[in-house]
Amino acid sequence: MKKTALAIALSAVAMNAAADASVEELIKRLDAQEKEIAELKKAQAQTDQKVEATADALDSGDAGSSDKSLDWARKTKIGGYGEIHYNNFNGKDDQIDAHRFVLFVGHEFNEKVRFFSELELEHGLSGDGKPGEVELEQAYIEWDYAEKHRLVAGQFLIPVGILNETHEPETFYGTERNLVEKNIIPTTWWEAGAMLRGDITAGLSYDVAFTSGLDSSDEDGELGSIRSGRQKVAKANANDFAYTGRLKYTGVTGLELAATAQYQENLTQGTISDASATLVEAHAIYNIADFSIRALAAQWNIDGEQAKDQGMDVQNGWYIEPSYKVTEQLGFFVRYNEWNNVAGFDQSDAEQVLDYGANYWLTPRVVFKADWSDNQNADKGDSFNLGVGWSF
DSSP, rough: OHHHHHHHHHHHHHHHHHHHHHHHHHHHHHHHHHHHHHHHHHHHHHHHHHHHHHHHHTTTOOOOOOHHHHHHHHHHHEEEEEEEEEEEESOOOOOEEEEEEEEEEEEEEESEEEEEEEEETTTTTTSSTTTTTEOOOOOEEEEEEEHHHHHHOEEEEOOOTTTTOOHHHHHHHHHSSHHHHHHTTTTOOOEEEEEEEEEOOOOEEEEEEEEEOOBBBOOSSOOTTTTTGOOSSSSSSSSSSEEEEEEEESSSEEEEEEEEEESSSTTTSSSSSOOOOOEEEOOOOOOOOOOOOEEEEEEEEEEEHHHHHHHHHEEEEEEEEEEEEESSSSSEEEEEEEEEEETTTTTTOEEEEEEEEEEEEETTEEEEEEEEEEEEEEGOOOEEEEEEEEOO
Protein backbone atom coordinates (compact mmCIF):
# COMPACT_ATOMS: atom_id res chain seq x y z
CA MET A 1 0.00 0.00 0.00
CA LYS A 2 2.83 2.37 0.92
CA LYS A 3 4.67 1.51 -2.37
CA THR A 4 1.59 2.32 -4.43
CA ALA A 5 1.16 5.74 -2.81
CA LEU A 6 4.83 6.52 -3.39
CA ALA A 7 4.54 5.65 -7.11
CA ILE A 8 1.52 7.87 -7.51
CA ALA A 9 3.34 10.77 -5.84
CA LEU A 10 6.42 10.37 -8.09
CA SER A 11 4.23 10.31 -11.22
CA ALA A 12 2.53 13.54 -10.19
CA VAL A 13 5.88 15.26 -9.67
CA ALA A 14 7.08 14.11 -13.11
CA MET A 15 3.92 15.37 -14.80
CA ASN A 16 4.26 18.76 -13.14
CA ALA A 17 7.90 19.01 -14.23
CA ALA A 18 6.99 18.12 -17.84
CA ALA A 19 4.23 20.70 -17.85
CA ASP A 20 6.61 23.37 -16.59
CA ALA A 21 9.12 22.42 -19.38
CA SER A 22 6.45 22.66 -22.12
CA VAL A 23 5.32 26.08 -20.95
CA GLU A 24 8.92 27.36 -20.92
CA GLU A 25 9.57 26.03 -24.47
CA LEU A 26 6.33 27.61 -25.72
CA ILE A 27 7.34 31.00 -24.27
CA LYS A 28 10.75 30.76 -26.05
CA ARG A 29 9.09 30.00 -29.39
CA LEU A 30 6.67 32.90 -29.04
CA ASP A 31 9.56 35.27 -28.30
CA ALA A 32 11.44 34.05 -31.42
CA GLN A 33 8.38 34.50 -33.63
CA GLU A 34 7.87 38.04 -32.35
CA LYS A 35 11.48 38.92 -33.27
CA GLU A 36 11.07 37.34 -36.74
CA ILE A 37 7.83 39.28 -37.36
CA ALA A 38 9.55 42.51 -36.33
CA GLU A 39 12.43 41.88 -38.79
CA LEU A 40 9.99 41.10 -41.64
CA LYS A 41 8.07 44.33 -40.96
CA LYS A 42 11.35 46.29 -41.09
CA ALA A 43 12.36 44.66 -44.43
CA GLN A 44 8.91 45.34 -45.89
CA ALA A 45 9.15 49.00 -44.91
CA GLN A 46 12.52 49.30 -46.66
CA THR A 47 11.11 47.65 -49.81
CA ASP A 48 8.14 50.01 -49.81
CA GLN A 49 10.49 52.99 -49.61
CA LYS A 50 12.51 51.73 -52.64
CA VAL A 51 9.37 51.13 -54.73
CA GLU A 52 8.08 54.59 -53.88
CA ALA A 53 11.42 56.19 -54.81
CA THR A 54 11.49 54.34 -58.17
CA ALA A 55 7.94 55.45 -58.97
CA ASP A 56 8.87 59.06 -58.17
CA ALA A 57 11.89 58.83 -60.47
CA LEU A 58 9.76 57.48 -63.34
CA ASP A 59 7.14 60.19 -62.81
CA SER A 60 9.83 62.86 -62.92
CA GLY A 61 11.32 61.47 -66.17
CA ASP A 62 14.64 60.47 -64.55
CA ALA A 63 14.70 56.71 -65.03
CA GLY A 64 18.46 56.30 -64.67
CA SER A 65 21.31 55.56 -67.04
CA SER A 66 20.49 51.85 -67.44
CA ASP A 67 17.00 52.63 -68.78
CA LYS A 68 18.44 55.17 -71.24
CA SER A 69 20.98 52.62 -72.45
CA LEU A 70 18.26 50.06 -73.06
CA ASP A 71 16.23 52.60 -75.03
CA TRP A 72 19.27 53.45 -77.19
CA ALA A 73 19.98 49.78 -77.84
CA ARG A 74 16.39 49.10 -78.92
CA LYS A 75 16.58 51.90 -81.48
CA THR A 76 20.10 51.20 -82.78
CA LYS A 77 21.05 48.43 -85.21
CA ILE A 78 24.50 47.14 -86.11
CA GLY A 79 25.31 44.94 -89.11
CA GLY A 80 27.84 44.43 -91.84
CA TYR A 81 29.22 42.29 -94.63
CA GLY A 82 32.55 41.12 -96.00
CA GLU A 83 34.31 39.21 -98.78
CA ILE A 84 37.63 37.39 -99.04
CA HIS A 85 38.78 36.34 -102.53
CA TYR A 86 41.39 34.15 -104.16
CA ASN A 87 42.19 34.88 -107.81
CA ASN A 88 44.34 32.50 -109.87
CA PHE A 89 45.27 34.54 -112.95
CA ASN A 90 46.52 33.26 -116.27
CA GLY A 91 49.64 35.25 -117.18
CA LYS A 92 50.21 37.26 -113.97
CA ASP A 93 50.66 36.84 -110.24
CA ASP A 94 47.86 35.21 -108.27
CA GLN A 95 46.26 37.06 -105.37
CA ILE A 96 44.41 36.49 -102.14
CA ASP A 97 42.62 39.55 -100.86
CA ALA A 98 40.45 40.64 -97.93
CA HIS A 99 38.51 42.57 -100.52
CA ARG A 100 35.92 44.23 -98.29
CA PHE A 101 35.02 44.51 -94.62
CA VAL A 102 31.99 46.73 -93.97
CA LEU A 103 30.16 47.79 -90.82
CA PHE A 104 26.63 49.26 -90.72
CA VAL A 105 25.26 51.42 -87.92
CA GLY A 106 21.68 52.67 -87.99
CA HIS A 107 19.52 54.50 -85.46
CA GLU A 108 15.81 55.30 -85.28
CA PHE A 109 15.14 58.69 -83.68
CA ASN A 110 11.39 58.23 -83.96
CA GLU A 111 8.92 56.48 -86.27
CA LYS A 112 9.57 59.00 -89.06
CA VAL A 113 13.27 59.93 -88.73
CA ARG A 114 16.19 57.52 -88.92
CA PHE A 115 19.95 57.46 -89.60
CA PHE A 116 22.02 54.97 -91.59
CA SER A 117 25.78 54.68 -92.09
CA GLU A 118 28.26 52.33 -93.73
CA LEU A 119 32.02 52.27 -93.09
CA GLU A 120 34.23 50.15 -95.35
CA LEU A 121 37.81 48.89 -95.31
CA GLU A 122 38.99 47.73 -98.75
CA HIS A 123 41.88 45.33 -99.41
CA GLY A 124 42.70 44.73 -95.76
CA LEU A 125 45.16 47.56 -95.12
CA SER A 126 45.10 51.31 -95.71
CA GLY A 127 47.64 54.11 -95.39
CA ASP A 128 50.53 55.56 -97.36
CA GLY A 129 51.78 53.03 -99.88
CA LYS A 130 49.17 50.44 -98.82
CA PRO A 131 46.72 48.81 -101.25
CA GLY A 132 43.50 49.59 -99.42
CA GLU A 133 41.27 52.44 -98.32
CA VAL A 134 39.02 53.25 -95.38
CA GLU A 135 35.85 54.77 -96.85
CA LEU A 136 32.67 56.28 -95.49
CA GLU A 137 30.30 54.82 -98.06
CA GLN A 138 27.01 56.05 -96.62
CA ALA A 139 25.90 58.47 -93.89
CA TYR A 140 22.42 59.91 -94.29
CA ILE A 141 19.20 60.94 -92.57
CA GLU A 142 15.93 59.52 -93.89
CA TRP A 143 12.69 61.35 -93.11
CA ASP A 144 9.20 60.08 -93.87
CA TYR A 145 7.74 63.49 -94.65
CA ALA A 146 4.50 62.01 -95.99
CA GLU A 147 2.90 58.58 -96.24
CA LYS A 148 4.96 56.44 -98.68
CA HIS A 149 7.30 59.36 -99.46
CA ARG A 150 10.75 59.98 -97.97
CA LEU A 151 13.53 62.54 -98.04
CA VAL A 152 17.14 61.29 -97.91
CA ALA A 153 19.83 63.85 -97.02
CA GLY A 154 23.56 63.21 -96.66
CA GLN A 155 25.83 60.72 -98.39
CA PHE A 156 24.12 57.82 -100.18
CA LEU A 157 24.36 55.34 -103.05
CA ILE A 158 23.22 56.54 -106.48
CA PRO A 159 19.98 54.76 -107.53
CA VAL A 160 21.29 53.06 -110.66
CA GLY A 161 21.86 49.50 -111.85
CA ILE A 162 21.34 46.20 -110.05
CA LEU A 163 24.35 46.03 -107.73
CA ASN A 164 25.00 49.64 -106.79
CA GLU A 165 22.48 49.70 -103.94
CA THR A 166 22.32 45.95 -103.17
CA HIS A 167 25.76 44.31 -103.25
CA GLU A 168 26.04 42.09 -100.18
CA PRO A 169 27.93 38.97 -101.36
CA GLU A 170 25.07 36.51 -100.85
CA THR A 171 22.80 38.55 -103.16
CA PHE A 172 24.68 37.95 -106.43
CA TYR A 173 26.53 35.23 -108.33
CA GLY A 174 30.26 35.30 -108.99
CA THR A 175 33.26 35.96 -106.79
CA GLU A 176 33.79 39.42 -108.32
CA ARG A 177 31.08 41.93 -109.21
CA ASN A 178 30.18 42.01 -112.88
CA LEU A 179 32.48 44.02 -115.14
CA VAL A 180 29.80 46.08 -116.91
CA GLU A 181 28.50 47.66 -113.72
CA LYS A 182 32.09 48.13 -112.57
CA ASN A 183 33.42 49.88 -115.68
CA ILE A 184 30.37 51.70 -117.05
CA ILE A 185 28.08 52.68 -114.15
CA PRO A 186 30.55 52.59 -112.03
CA THR A 187 29.61 50.42 -109.02
CA THR A 188 30.03 51.07 -106.09
CA TRP A 189 29.15 54.76 -106.56
CA TRP A 190 28.01 57.19 -103.89
CA GLU A 191 27.61 60.97 -103.72
CA ALA A 192 26.38 63.61 -101.26
CA GLY A 193 23.18 65.58 -101.66
CA ALA A 194 19.43 65.11 -101.30
CA MET A 195 17.01 62.58 -102.74
CA LEU A 196 13.23 62.21 -102.79
CA ARG A 197 11.90 58.67 -103.05
CA GLY A 198 8.59 56.94 -102.66
CA ASP A 199 5.71 55.03 -104.21
CA ILE A 200 3.64 56.41 -107.08
CA THR A 201 1.21 53.51 -106.93
CA ALA A 202 1.30 49.84 -105.96
CA GLY A 203 4.44 48.31 -107.51
CA LEU A 204 5.75 51.56 -109.03
CA SER A 205 8.35 53.65 -107.18
CA TYR A 206 10.49 56.68 -107.97
CA ASP A 207 13.82 58.27 -106.93
CA VAL A 208 14.91 61.84 -107.77
CA ALA A 209 18.33 63.02 -106.57
CA PHE A 210 20.41 66.20 -106.62
CA THR A 211 24.04 65.36 -105.77
CA SER A 212 27.73 66.07 -106.18
CA GLY A 213 29.18 64.89 -109.48
CA LEU A 214 32.10 62.97 -110.95
CA ASP A 215 35.52 64.46 -111.73
CA SER A 216 36.94 62.39 -114.58
CA SER A 217 39.84 64.67 -115.55
CA ASP A 218 43.36 63.25 -115.37
CA GLU A 219 46.67 64.90 -114.48
CA ASP A 220 47.20 66.00 -118.09
CA GLY A 221 43.86 67.76 -118.25
CA GLU A 222 42.34 65.14 -120.50
CA LEU A 223 39.24 63.07 -119.96
CA GLY A 224 39.92 60.06 -117.74
CA SER A 225 37.88 56.96 -117.11
CA ILE A 226 34.40 57.09 -115.67
CA ARG A 227 35.44 54.89 -112.74
CA SER A 228 38.39 57.09 -111.81
CA GLY A 229 36.02 60.06 -111.64
CA ARG A 230 34.41 58.92 -108.37
CA GLN A 231 35.37 61.55 -105.77
CA LYS A 232 33.85 59.56 -102.87
CA VAL A 233 32.81 62.80 -101.12
CA ALA A 234 36.38 63.35 -99.91
CA LYS A 235 36.86 67.14 -100.19
CA ALA A 236 35.10 66.65 -103.51
CA ASN A 237 35.22 69.34 -106.16
CA ALA A 238 31.66 70.70 -106.30
CA ASN A 239 31.76 73.22 -109.16
CA ASP A 240 29.27 71.11 -111.13
CA PHE A 241 26.45 68.90 -109.94
CA ALA A 242 24.52 65.82 -111.07
CA TYR A 243 20.78 65.10 -111.34
CA THR A 244 19.43 61.53 -111.24
CA GLY A 245 15.98 60.05 -111.74
CA ARG A 246 14.78 56.44 -111.59
CA LEU A 247 11.52 54.56 -112.06
CA LYS A 248 11.19 50.99 -110.77
CA TYR A 249 8.34 48.53 -111.35
CA THR A 250 7.84 45.48 -109.08
CA GLY A 251 4.09 44.95 -109.52
CA VAL A 252 4.45 41.36 -110.81
CA THR A 253 5.72 38.66 -108.47
CA GLY A 254 9.36 37.83 -109.23
CA LEU A 255 9.79 40.70 -111.72
CA GLU A 256 11.80 43.93 -111.42
CA LEU A 257 12.04 46.48 -114.22
CA ALA A 258 13.94 49.74 -113.73
CA ALA A 259 15.35 52.63 -115.72
CA THR A 260 17.69 55.43 -114.59
CA ALA A 261 18.76 58.65 -116.29
CA GLN A 262 21.44 60.99 -114.98
CA TYR A 263 22.73 64.35 -116.21
CA GLN A 264 26.18 65.62 -115.20
CA GLU A 265 26.73 69.37 -115.65
CA ASN A 266 30.44 68.81 -116.29
CA LEU A 267 32.12 65.43 -116.01
CA THR A 268 35.49 67.11 -115.23
CA GLN A 269 34.28 69.79 -112.79
CA GLY A 270 35.38 72.49 -115.22
CA THR A 271 38.87 71.23 -116.13
CA ILE A 272 37.53 70.73 -119.65
CA SER A 273 35.11 73.54 -120.48
CA ASP A 274 32.66 71.41 -122.46
CA ALA A 275 32.14 68.00 -120.87
CA SER A 276 28.50 67.64 -119.86
CA ALA A 277 27.33 64.03 -119.87
CA THR A 278 24.25 61.84 -119.75
CA LEU A 279 23.99 58.29 -118.41
CA VAL A 280 21.06 56.04 -119.30
CA GLU A 281 20.65 52.60 -117.70
CA ALA A 282 17.91 49.96 -117.80
CA HIS A 283 17.70 46.49 -116.32
CA ALA A 284 15.36 43.56 -115.74
CA ILE A 285 15.34 40.78 -113.14
CA TYR A 286 12.96 37.85 -113.37
CA ASN A 287 12.71 34.99 -110.88
CA ILE A 288 10.42 32.05 -111.50
CA ALA A 289 10.69 29.01 -109.23
CA ASP A 290 14.40 28.05 -109.15
CA PHE A 291 15.31 29.86 -112.38
CA SER A 292 16.45 33.49 -112.52
CA ILE A 293 17.69 35.83 -115.23
CA ARG A 294 19.29 39.27 -115.00
CA ALA A 295 19.96 41.63 -117.88
CA LEU A 296 21.32 45.18 -117.89
CA ALA A 297 22.40 47.79 -120.44
CA ALA A 298 23.97 51.22 -119.83
CA GLN A 299 25.43 54.03 -121.95
CA TRP A 300 27.21 57.33 -121.42
CA ASN A 301 27.03 60.16 -123.96
CA ILE A 302 29.64 62.85 -123.29
CA ASP A 303 29.68 66.24 -125.00
CA GLY A 304 32.70 68.19 -126.27
CA GLU A 305 35.55 67.85 -128.72
CA GLN A 306 37.92 66.43 -126.09
CA ALA A 307 35.72 63.41 -125.45
CA LYS A 308 35.16 62.91 -129.18
CA ASP A 309 38.88 63.06 -130.00
CA GLN A 310 39.57 60.38 -127.37
CA GLY A 311 36.73 58.17 -128.57
CA MET A 312 35.14 58.49 -125.12
CA ASP A 313 32.08 60.46 -126.18
CA VAL A 314 30.17 57.16 -126.25
CA GLN A 315 30.75 54.46 -123.60
CA ASN A 316 28.42 51.52 -123.23
CA GLY A 317 27.98 47.97 -122.06
CA TRP A 318 25.53 45.19 -121.36
CA TYR A 319 25.32 41.77 -119.76
CA ILE A 320 22.93 38.86 -119.39
CA GLU A 321 23.04 36.32 -116.57
CA PRO A 322 20.82 33.22 -116.31
CA SER A 323 21.11 31.11 -113.15
CA TYR A 324 19.51 28.02 -111.66
CA LYS A 325 19.30 26.80 -108.05
CA VAL A 326 19.58 23.02 -107.91
CA THR A 327 18.75 23.10 -104.20
CA GLU A 328 18.06 25.82 -101.65
CA GLN A 329 21.82 25.97 -101.04
CA LEU A 330 23.45 25.27 -104.42
CA GLY A 331 23.11 27.37 -107.57
CA PHE A 332 24.91 27.67 -110.92
CA PHE A 333 25.20 30.67 -113.25
CA VAL A 334 26.66 31.87 -116.52
CA ARG A 335 27.15 35.54 -117.42
CA TYR A 336 28.16 37.21 -120.68
CA ASN A 337 29.65 40.72 -120.29
CA GLU A 338 30.40 43.19 -123.09
CA TRP A 339 31.51 46.82 -122.66
CA ASN A 340 33.49 49.53 -124.45
CA ASN A 341 34.87 52.71 -122.87
CA VAL A 342 35.98 54.09 -126.26
CA ALA A 343 32.92 53.18 -128.30
CA GLY A 344 33.18 56.58 -130.01
CA PHE A 345 35.86 55.07 -132.24
CA ASP A 346 34.12 53.15 -135.00
CA GLN A 347 36.80 50.47 -135.19
CA SER A 348 37.21 49.92 -131.44
CA ASP A 349 36.67 46.42 -130.08
CA ALA A 350 34.43 45.85 -127.10
CA GLU A 351 35.74 43.89 -124.14
CA GLN A 352 34.04 40.49 -123.88
CA VAL A 353 34.17 38.24 -120.82
CA LEU A 354 32.27 35.02 -120.08
CA ASP A 355 31.86 34.09 -116.40
CA TYR A 356 30.44 30.81 -115.12
CA GLY A 357 30.45 28.99 -111.80
CA ALA A 358 28.53 28.19 -108.63
CA ASN A 359 27.41 29.62 -105.30
CA TYR A 360 26.90 27.48 -102.20
CA TRP A 361 24.91 29.13 -99.40
CA LEU A 362 25.98 27.61 -96.09
CA THR A 363 23.18 29.71 -94.56
CA PRO A 364 21.09 32.37 -96.35
CA ARG A 365 23.68 34.97 -95.22
CA VAL A 366 26.92 32.98 -95.68
CA VAL A 367 28.08 31.96 -99.16
CA PHE A 368 31.00 30.14 -100.80
CA LYS A 369 31.75 30.93 -104.44
CA ALA A 370 33.77 29.34 -107.25
CA ASP A 371 33.90 30.48 -110.87
CA TRP A 372 35.94 30.83 -114.04
CA SER A 373 36.31 34.13 -115.88
CA ASP A 374 37.10 33.66 -119.58
CA ASN A 375 38.36 36.75 -121.42
CA GLN A 376 37.17 36.38 -125.00
CA ASN A 377 39.70 38.93 -126.32
CA ALA A 378 42.90 37.45 -124.87
CA ASP A 379 43.94 34.43 -122.81
CA LYS A 380 45.97 36.53 -120.37
CA GLY A 381 42.82 37.88 -118.74
CA ASP A 382 41.45 34.47 -117.71
CA SER A 383 41.15 33.63 -114.01
CA PHE A 384 39.89 30.99 -111.60
CA ASN A 385 38.28 32.59 -108.56
CA LEU A 386 37.23 31.45 -105.10
CA GLY A 387 35.44 33.50 -102.47
CA VAL A 388 33.70 33.47 -99.13
CA GLY A 389 31.19 36.17 -98.17
CA TRP A 390 28.82 36.99 -95.34
CA SER A 391 26.40 39.62 -94.09
CA PHE A 392 24.51 40.09 -90.85
